[in-house]
Amino acid sequence: MPRGRPAKPKLAIAVPAIDPDRRDRLRRALLDWYDRHRRVLPWRAEPGQTADPYAVWLSEIMLQQTTVAAAGPYFRAFLDLWPRVTDLAAARREAVLARWAGLGYYARARNLHACAEVVADCHGGRFPDTEAGLLELPGIGAYTAAAVASIAFDRPTVPVDGNVERVCARLFAIATPLPDAKPELRARAAQFAHDHRPGDFAQAMMDLGATLCTPRRPACHRCPWSGDCAAEAAGIADTLPARLPKGDRPVRHAVAFITLRAADGALRIRTRPDSGLLGGMAEVPGTPWEEGAPWDQAAALAHAPLSPQGWRLLPGVVVHVFTHFRLEARVMLRHLDRAEAAALDAAEAGEAGDPRWCPPEALGRAGLPSVMAKLVEHARIGTSEPGLPL
DNA sequence: TAAACGTGGCG
DNA sequence: TCGCCAAGTTT
Numbered sequence: 001m002p003r004g005r006p007a008k009p010k011l012a013i014a015v016p017a018i019d020p021d022r023r024d025r026l027r028r029a030l031l032d033w034y035d036r037h038r039r040v041l042p043w044r045a046e047p048g049q050t051a052d053p054y055a056v057w058l059s060e061i062m063l064q065q066t067t068v069a070a071a072g073p074y075f076r077a078f079l080d081l082w083p084r085v086t087d088l089a090a091a092r093r094e095a096v097l098a099r100w101a102g103l104g105y106y107a108r109a110r111n112l113h114a115c116a117e118v119v120a121d122c123h124g125g126r127f128p129d130t131e132a133g134l135l136e137l138p139g140i141g142a143y144t145a146a147a148v149a150s151i152a153f154d155r156p157t158v159p160v161d162g163n164v165e166r167v168c169a170r171l172f173a174i175a176t177p178l179p180d181a182k183p184e185l186r187a188r189a190a191q192f193a194h195d196h197r198p199g200d201f202a203q204a205m206m207d208l209g210a211t212l213c214t215p216r217r218p219a220c221h222r223c224p225w226s227g228d229c230a231a232e233a234a235g236i237a238d239t240l241p242a243r244l245p246k247g248d249r250p251v252r253h254a255v256a257f258i259t260l261r262a263a264d265g266a267l268r269i270r271t272r273p274d275s276g277l278l279g280g281m282a283e284v285p286g287t288p289w290e291e292g293a294p295w296d297q298a299a300a301l302a303h304a305p306l307s308p309q310g311w312r313l314l315p316g317v318v319v320h321v322f323t324h325f326r327l328e329a330r331v332m333l334r335h336l337d338r339a340e341a342a343a344l345d346a347a348e349a350g351e352a353g354d355p356r357w358c359p360p361e362a363l364g365r366a367g368l369p370s371v372m373a374k375l376v377e378h379a380r381i382g383t384s385e386p387g388l389p390l
Numbered sequence: 391t392a393a394a395c396g397t398g399g400c401g
Numbered sequence: 402t403c404g405c406c407a408a409g410t411t412t
Contacts, residue, residue, distance in 0.1 A: 063408040070398065070407085104396030107411070141410045161408045206408055215406065216401080246404090277395070321403095323395055370397060 015187045023192060026171075026225060031197060033224035034204035037211070041068065042075050044203070051199065053127040053152035054085045057115075060144045061108055068210075074103050085127070088113065089120035094271075097280050098367025106281055106369065110274075111139025129153040151199035158189045159202050163209025165189075169241035170213060173230035177242035185241075213237075249321070253293070254329040255300035256286040256318075257311070258379040259344070262335045265360045267376065268305065268344070269368070270353035277322075281369045284376065285355075289327060300332070305355075306344045310334050318378045320371040327371065331378050 038047075043059030045051040058078060062071040077099060082088040088096070093113050100109035115138045119127055127148065128134050134145040146159035158164070165178065168188045174181055192201065212219045220232045231237040259268035269282050287295055287303040301308035311332040318329045336344060341357075348355040358366045368376065 060408065065395090065407055065409055066397080067399075067407050102397075104398090105409085107395065108409090111410080139410070143409055147408070159408075162406080163408065203408090210408080243405095249404095279395095321397085323397090324393075 013183045013187055015184055015191075018188075018191045022228070026228060027192060027194060027196070027201060029224040029228075030204045030208065031200060034200055034207060037207070038203075039207060039211070042072055051152045053129075053148060055079060056152040057085075057127060057140075057144070057148050058112075060147045061112055061139060062103065064108060064144070065105060066103065070103065074100070084125070085116050086120045086125045089116040093280075094367075098282075098365060101281065101367035102370055102373075104370070106278055108139060110280055114138040115140065127152070129155075131155055131157050147202060150202040154195075154198055156193045156195045156198045157202075158193050158198075158205070160186050160189045161206060161209075163206045163213070166215065166241055167205055167209045167213045170218070170231035170237050171225060171229050173234055173236065173240070175240070175242060177244050179244070181241060249324065249326050250291050251326045251328055252289040252291050253295055254286050254289045254327060255295045255303070256284050256329050256331050256375045257304050258284055258331055258333045258376060259305055260333070260335050261341045261357055262337050263341070266357035267360070267363065268355060269358045269366060270351075270355040272353065278369050278371070281372075282358075282366050283353075283369075283372050286329070291325075294328070295330070300330075304332070304334075306336070306340065306347060314379060316378065318374055320374055322371075329375060331375055333379050 035047075038044075041059075043055050059071070059075055062075055062078075078088070081099065082091055091113070093110075096113045097106065097109050100106060100112075103109075118137055119125060128136070129149070130153070131145045131149040134140050134148050135142070140148070143159050143161050146157045147161075149155035150157050150159060160168075165182065165185045168174070168185045169178075169181065172188055174184060174188070176184060189205075192205075194201065208223070208225075212223050216238065218237050220226055220229065220237055223229065223232070226232060229237065231240050260266070261268075267284070269284055272278050272281050272283050274280050285303075285305050287300050297313065298308075301311060304311055311334045314331045314333055316331075318327075318331060320327045320329070344355075363376070
């Protein structure tokens with residue numbers, strides 16, 4: 001047998017084993033608390049009822065980096081439109097993306113549809129019932145695989161989200177700042193894995209983090225683990241978990257071109273390339289988004305649809321903050337008469353992104369991401385204002 | 391491994 | 402006004 005480097009099993013880092021008695025005490029206390037304070041959420045099964053794996057999965061995808069309040073209406077709309085995973089798989093991709101508009105992180109919507117197709121076509125319309133099987137699916141990572149496995153299939157695994165990281169950082173008084181502390185926090189959380197009510201335990205951990213063990217001003221006096229928490233004992237709960245300082249957000253500048261068809265007020269939109277920022281979503285045309293100085297008018301107009309003439313610069317700047325940069329966009333507006341609109345259609349025929357007219361009454365269904373809706377709204381408001389020099 | 395990837399609410 | 406934060410995944 002060749003003596004190559006021994007396969008390094010990417011196991012969790014070593015942490016002191018939790019005392020089994022303490023573990024069981026903590027588990028009992030948390031589940032008792034959960035039974036008394038369990039929140040009613042749209043995707044949550046009634047006590048004693050079996051959770052629908054499709055609903056659990058859908059909710060978990062929507063809840064990634066997203067608040068319960070924001071995800072709720074989307075969850076209900078999706079389940080209403082597409083009650084089963086096979087319905088979602090059969091839906092048109094554009095329809096799914098349009099319904100996702102406004103929720104953000106649009107790769108989730110692309111992967112959502114792809115995942116539904118895999119489940120429908122390769123798994124007979126049923127989700128894999130193991131963590132490893134779920135992990136194979138598009139858009140499902142370590143957290144979501146563990147969440148679905150525990151909540152929908154009673155698998156003894158502990159999903160680790162931001163809540164669980166915070167709860168564990170405090171319970172064990174882990175001073176290492178995030179994200180460096182993630183491996184240790186995962187290992188600590190994993191020690192709670194158990195066959196008894198794994199789904200409820202997972203949701204209880206997250207509820208605890210969402211309602212009592214909150215980022216600021218944690219309510220330790222009401223916590224089921226009060227008296228058993230290292231950070232509480234040390235009086236440092238509100239300082240944990242520590243975080244590495246974040247870098248500054250650069251500013252990108254853009255000019256958006258709002259093109260309206262005078263005859264009916266239709267708006268010119270197109271579809272963005274499939275990958276990257278806002279991939280596959282609808283947009284209004286514009287300049288590239290570039291760091292440095294704001295665009296000067298002539299340079300911007302070189303990117304204008306149809307021709308550089310006839311555009312009016314609207315007053316004001318639209319600011320939109322993304323995770324890794326801030327966008328500051330000016331808006332230029334132009335109304336096209338019948339002949340000009342026809343010329344634009346001819347000029348852009350066959351172009352990538354399927355440039356098209358969206359009638360005003362269809363704007364709501366067009367699926368504009370928030371930043372695009374903001375630009376359009378700015379033009380709607382700005383039309384009553386005089387133009388300013390750029 | 392680190393960076394990309396949205397949005398809205400809150401203090 | 403602004404930074405922080407929310408049930409993370411992908412490349």
